[in-house]
Amino acid sequence: MAPILEIQNLYKNYGSLEILKDINVSIDSGDFLVLVGPSGCGKSTLLNCIAGLEPISGGKLSIGGQDMTNVSPKDRNIAMVFQSYALYPTMSVAKNITFGMKVRGVDQSTQEAKLAQVAQQLQIEPLLGRRPGQLSGGQRQRVAMGRALVRDPKLFLFDEPLSNLDAKLRVEMRTEIKALHQNLAASMVYVTHDQIEAMTLATKIVVMKGGEIQQIGTSAEIYNRPANLFVADFMGSPAMNLIPAKARSNDDGTYIEILRKDGEPIVLTDQVNRDLPSDVIHGVKHKTLDRRAASPLHRVTCSSR
Amino acid sequence: MADLVISPARGQSQAVRLLLRWSLYAALGFFVVIYLMPLFVMVTTSLKSLEEIRTGDLVALPREVTFDAWLTAWSGACTGIKCEGVQPYFWNSVLIAVPGVAISTLIGAINGYVVAQWRFRGANIIFALMLFGCFIPFQVVLLPMARVLGIMGIAGTIQGLIFVHVVYGLGFTTLFFRNYYVTIPVELTKAAKVDGAGFFRIFWSIFLPLSLPIIVVTVIWQFTQIWNDFLFGVSFSQAGTQPVTVALNNIVNSTTGVKEYNVDMAAAIIAAFPTLLVYVVAGKYFIRGLTAGSVKG
Known part of the structure; x- marks a missing residue:
């Protein structure tokens, strides 16, 4: 089966400014792809490119096996949930949800049936007659999701949908989005700067920085085997401790020396002879430290990245 | 304490x-x-x-x-050789002001919507130039405008005056609507695009229903400008198409014999009445609309 979303060598420039550089990603049907990175890394721009809201400067993009590089957003068979929810302020909740169908000329009875189904699914039936201004943040969020769901798209796009909610509601909605993904077996692309959100939701994570992809992988891969220093530092909470060290190897194994200002260097050993440059950064995850040990240093596992 | x-x-x-x-x-x-x-x-x-x-x-x-x-002011006072009061000129002013206000408001709304929500290369320059149009004094455009009206074949007509007022008002109406629409998140337009709505559909279904406060501001502003205008009215009209301000001037200045102050006063009040009415009816929206941009809807 063709990947549901395939991006090949995508570039995006504003004038001479390169926003996205050589992006290659593909996901299969049912995947939950999370684009994560610090602000200004281009993740939202990439999402807008996928939606067709921003034209791309180079490369190819296909959704559901069809080339969508120059197709307008409405014909891409996508639905999008925005950070500010972007509900139409003068329309009732029901009208907000059915607006897209009305524009596409779906007949009245189908509209009503779908509205009822989605409203039931998201438990927003009592809100249908209200205006967005009369809803709480969480309720607006649900309506925005309803507007996306009612479309039955090939691909759902989420642009930091939870960042305007309070911490408690954010966790609740996160669970709900995860459940929705599993129940619908839908394919989703989700942008966030919150790496916990990324870790918990994704089946596949893309870590971005400065318009370039740093690493693509599952949560476990990204967490356990970060591809570079940036990923190691950015993902995980609390962040991995990164300590400059010297490495040397001989037949007995590898020695990592952490120099200290006021004392003997701490030396870590590994039985395997690893081929390392002499200057390395030693990464220690907090969870690998064991408090019960008399001296924690003895329990540090040596990861030779 | x-x-x-x-x-x-x-x-x-x-x-x-x-x-x-x-x-x-x-x-x-x-x-x-x-x-x-x-x-x-x-x-x-x-x-x-x-x-x-x-x-x-x-x-x-x-x-x-x-x-x-x-009664005399309305239907009997003399403006030059004719003695039919301000009545026909009052209706001329209505015929000029109503379409003038409607057209300039609508085009201003579309302009503002484009400049604020459909950012294109050079949008800012175009907006700055339109803003510049607000500050061009009336007198500067008189001669070129007379030429343009002549070329278009609508010199001395009501349509001609409507055209002049629409063109001159566009800078202001565009400014009003642009400043109102930039406060609306661009995501709204994006969501509507994903929903499949096109340029005009988004304008009619989403932006225009949001615009009541700024429409009121623009209508009051434009109506006052067009109704009270004298210079364009006296320059680009001919006998029969003069607005009420020009007629008022003629009544006051073309007295024979005794000066009829009571008629002059009545005519002046009649001429000023519509703008007064607009303020009384829509005044509270005017203040509200002027500050509406600062509050998120």
């Missing part, structure tokens, strides 16, 4: 406060009188007979109220 400190001097401070309050009212009352005096004189004079005006006091109330002057 603060109360405790003040309390010994309370009696005195209350008297002072009362005095201040009353001087405030007195000052306000004084300005109200100054402001309303001309209107008062106009209304009372228009209700007096010529005989009474000649013999009586300027600020005195009419001894005998008569609406003759109003």
Whole structure:
């Protein structure tokens, strides 16, 4: 089966400014792809490119096996949930949800049936007659999701949908989005700067920085085997401790020396002879430290990245 | 705490406060009188007979109220050689102002929507140039405009005057709507695009319903501008198409024999009445609309 979303060598420039550089990603049907990175890394721009809201400067993009590089957003068979929810302020909740169908000329009875189904699914039936201004943040969020769901798209796009909610509601909605993904077996692309959100939701994570992809992988891969220093530092909470060290190897194994200002260097050993440059950064995850040990240093596992 | 400190001097401070309050009212009352005096004189004079005006006091109330002057002003006063009052010119002004306001408001709304929500290369420059148009004095455009109207074949017509007012008003209406629409998140347009709505669909279904406060502001502004305009009216009209402001001028300036102050006053009030009405009806929206951009909807 063709990947549901395939991006090949995508570039995006504003004038001479390169926003996205050589992006290659593909996901299969049912995947939950999370684009994560610090602000200004281009993740939202990439999402807008996928939606067709921003034209791309180079490369190819296909959704559901069809080339969508120059197709307008409405014909891409996508639905999008925005950070500010972007509900139409003068329309009732029901009208907000059915607006897209009305524009596409779906007949009245189908509209009503779908509205009822989605409203039931998201438990927003009592809100249908209200205006967005009369809803709480969480309720607006649900309506925005309803507007996306009612479309039955090939691909759902989420642009930091939870960042305007309070911490408690954010966790609740996160669970709900995860459940929705599993129940619908839908394919989703989700942008966030919150790496916990990324870790918990994704089946596949893309870590971005400065318009370039740093690493693509599952949560476990990204967490356990970060591809570079940036990923190691950015993902995980609390962040991995990164300590400059010297490495040397001989037949007995590898020695990592952490120099200290006021004392003997701490030396870590590994039985395997690893081929390392002499200057390395030693990464220690907090969870690998064991408090019960008399001296924690003895329990540090040596990861030779 | 603060109360405790003040309390010994309370009696005195209350008297002072009362005095201040009353001087405030007195000052306000004084300005109200100054402001309303001309209107008062106009209304009372228009209700007096010529005989009474000649013999009586300027600020005195009419001894005998008569609406003759109003009738004359409306349908009998002479503007040059014709003597049919301000009535036909009043309708000319309506015919100019209503379409002029409607067209310039609608085009301004579309312009503002484009400049604020469909950012394209050069949008800012185009907007700056339109803004520049707001500051061009009337007198500068008179000659070129006369030429353009001549080329278009609508010189001296009502349509010609509508055209002039629409063109001159666009800078302002665009500015109003643009400033209102930039406060609306661009995501709204994006969501509508994903929903499949096109340029005009988004405008009609989403932006126009949001625009009531700014429409009121624009309509008041444009109506006042167009209705009160004299220079364009006198430059680009001919006999039969003059607006009421020009007719008023002609009535006041083309008296033969006795100057009929009561008729002049009545005609002036008639000419000013529509703008007054618009303010009274929509005034509260005007203030609200001017500050509406600063509050998120």
